[in-house]
Amino acid sequence: MRKLSANAAREPASAEAEAYQYLINRIRIGELRPGTRLRAEEIAAKIGMSRMPVREAFRRLDTEGYVTIRPNRGAIVTDHTFEEIQELFEIRSVLEGLAVRLAAERIGPSEIEEMHDLLRRMRSGQKNADDWLTRHWAFHEYICRLSGRRRLVREIERLHGVLEPYLRLWFFHANRPVIAIKDHQELLKVIEMRNPEKAEVAMREHVLVTAPQIIRFLQRQSGGAQS
Amino acid sequence: MRKLSANAAREPASAEAEAYQYLINRIRIGELRPGTRLRAEEIAAKIGMSRMPVREAFRRLDTEGYVTIRPNRGAIVTDHTFEEIQELFEIRSVLEGLAVRLAAERIGPSEIEEMHDLLRRMRSGQKNADDWLTRHWAFHEYICRLSGRRRLVREIERLHGVLEPYLRLWFFHANRPVIAIKDHQELLKVIEMRNPEKAEVAMREHVLVTAPQIIRFLQRQSGGAQS
DNA sequence: AGTGAAAAACTTGGATACTTGTATTCAAGC
C-alpha cells in the first residue's frame, strides 16, 4: 500500500524531515516571524509526533541560520541583526558572483532563451509578493545551477532562504518589482555577453544594491532600534 | 559548585556540545577517516552519555558537511568527491577574497606587524604537519577576522574545517611548507599595499593554487578511483 | 503599594524503552 502510492504527494522520509519542512516553510513565508518562540512540544503535537524529531529539526535549522537555540531556554526564530543581514547579502553576492562566472563559460543560446523566459515570467507575476519572490528566485537559481556546482548552489540556496523573510517583508511593503525588473534585464544583458569577469561584477552589484534598501526599510520598521 | 568553577577547564554546556566537540576534533585531526561508520551507541558509551545527544551532534555535523547521515542507515564521516573538494576550495577562495578586501580597508601598521609575526611563527613550525596547519590557519584566521564580519569568519572557518583532513593528509605526505611560505610572503606583500581589489585577487589565487595539487594527490592516493 | 524571596508551574535536556527498518546469514532452488 505504501510503496504503490509513488505518484501521490510525497510523504517525508522521516518525522524529523517532516518537522524540518513544516518549520522552514513557515519561517520562509513569514508565518513564523523572527523572535517567535518555538516550543517543541507544541509543534510536535500540531504535526502529530513526539518532541524528539522536532528537536533534531531545531538543531539543523540552527546551524543553517533559521533558528537560534538558546541553551536551556529553547529555540526562537532567528532575529538577525542589521549587521548580519548586511553580511548575508555580502556573502551571497560573492557566491552568486562565482556562480555566474562559472555559468558564463558554459551557456549557449538555449540557456539564454530560458533566462529570458524566466524574466518574462517574473514580469507577469508582479501582482503579489509571493509570486514575485518565487519567480525571482527561479531566475537566480537557474543561473546558479548553470555553474554546474551542486555544493555552491546549496550554499546560495541556504543564504537566500534565510534572507527570504526579510525580502518578503520589503516587497510586500514597498512593491519594488518595476525597478527590479529593469535591474534584472541589465544583468541578463551582461550575462549574454558570456564574459565571465563582467558577469561576476554585474551579479555582485546586482545582489548588493538591494541590501542597503532592505536594511533601511527594516530600520524604519523597528523605529531604528535593533532588528 | 558548578558556577564557582568558571576558571576551571571549561566543561561543555551540554552533552550535545560535548559529543559535537569530540567528533569534530577527531574528524579534523584525521583520526576518524572519511567513510568511517559512526555508531551512535558506541560513541555515546565512549564519552559517557546516551545516544540522543550524539544523534543531535550528527545532525549538526551533517549540515556543516563533516558527516553524512544516510536515512535509516546511520552516519559516516563524509567522503567528499573530488568535485566537492574543488568546489569547497572555490567557495573558500571567494569568501576569503571578500574577507581580505574588507580587511584591507581597515588595517594599520600594528595589524601588518602582527601578520608578519604570524608568518614568522609559521616558518618556525615547519617540523610537523600538525603545528604547521595550526599556524597556517592562525595566519588566515587573523586576516579574516580583520574584516570585522563575524558571520563571514564563521562560514570560512567551517569550510576550512571540512577541508582540513585533506590538507593534513597532503602536508603529511608531501611536506610542502617551503614553497608555501614563499606564497604567503607574496600574499602578505600585496595585502600591505592596502589595495582592496588587489588583495582580493591575490587571496583568491592563493587559496586556489593548492586545490589542484591536493586533488591530484588524493587521486593518486586512491589509485584514480573515486574519493 | 512596592519590592524581593520562595515556591509552583512549566519547559528543556537527557536516558531509557520500544518500534521500525536494514544488514547478515543460511538454506533452498536454479
Next chain:
DNA sequence: GCTTGAATACAAGTATCCAAGTTTTTCACT
C-alpha cells in the same frame, strides 16, 4: 557453484519518562 529468499541479528528512529533548569506567580515584609 552461484543466485535468490526467508529468518535472525543489529542498528536507527521515535516515544515516553525522569531530572534539571527557567520563568512565573504568590506571599511576606518593608
